[in-house]
Amino acid sequence: MSNPVYVAIDVPRLDAAKVLAEKVKGHVGGVKLGLEFFCAHGHHGVMELAHVGLPIFLDLKLHDIPNTVAGAMQAIHVLEPAIVTVHASGGRAMMEDAKAAAGENTKIVAVTMLTSLDENDLSRTGVAGSAHDQVMRLAELAEAAGLDGIVCSGQEVGSVHKQWKNGFFVVPGLRPAGSNVGDQKRVVTPRQARDDGASVLVIGRPISKAEDPLAAARAIEATL
């Protein structure tokens, strides 16, 4: 089975991003480039990182009216990303149009409830109920819209997997036992997420901020 870890390259400098990706490439399955990277380096930066030879996950978390999201999706065709994110709360029509506009080899996954949020945060946005229910509701909407899968925490992925058998599940908010949680709130270990049905494990700081990122990537791989 291929390595499910996508290393999140959330570093501001292009040269440092390339060095990190090259360093760990033998012990991860892909590279995730998010808002910090894309806002700083755009298409050029993505093309530079593609030279590393791993699949690229473009985590843009698109959330706008359907026409605008479809246009953004068309604008990134040329980059041939393996995975792109949109927000499920953008609604069914937005997700349908995002999928229709995407390249056929690109998986579109919907962010349900950010792993940096807990139920108190959720209620402050006007949504009552548990994180679990919110994720299940948005997963159902994403499936109905024809998306490939969702992004959720490891605390929900087991339930989502039972409901959506052939879905593609991206799980961030992962921390090896004993490591610093930082701004993440719904956290599990990489192994737990994998056992519960995650397709992709997104791991950033536990690798990128480690004193020795290669050793950190290796150690995580060894737990899987």
Ligand SMILES: O=C(O)c1cc(=O)[nH]c(=O)n1[C@@H]1O[C@H](COP(=O)(O)O)[C@@H](O)[C@H]1O
């Ligand atoms: O879509 C994502 O990848 C994402 C969704 C989510 O709910 N939580 C989340 O942390 N992420 C991303 O996953 C990565 C997690 O990074 P670390 O907390 O450093 O491992 C970051 O790049 C986030 O942007």
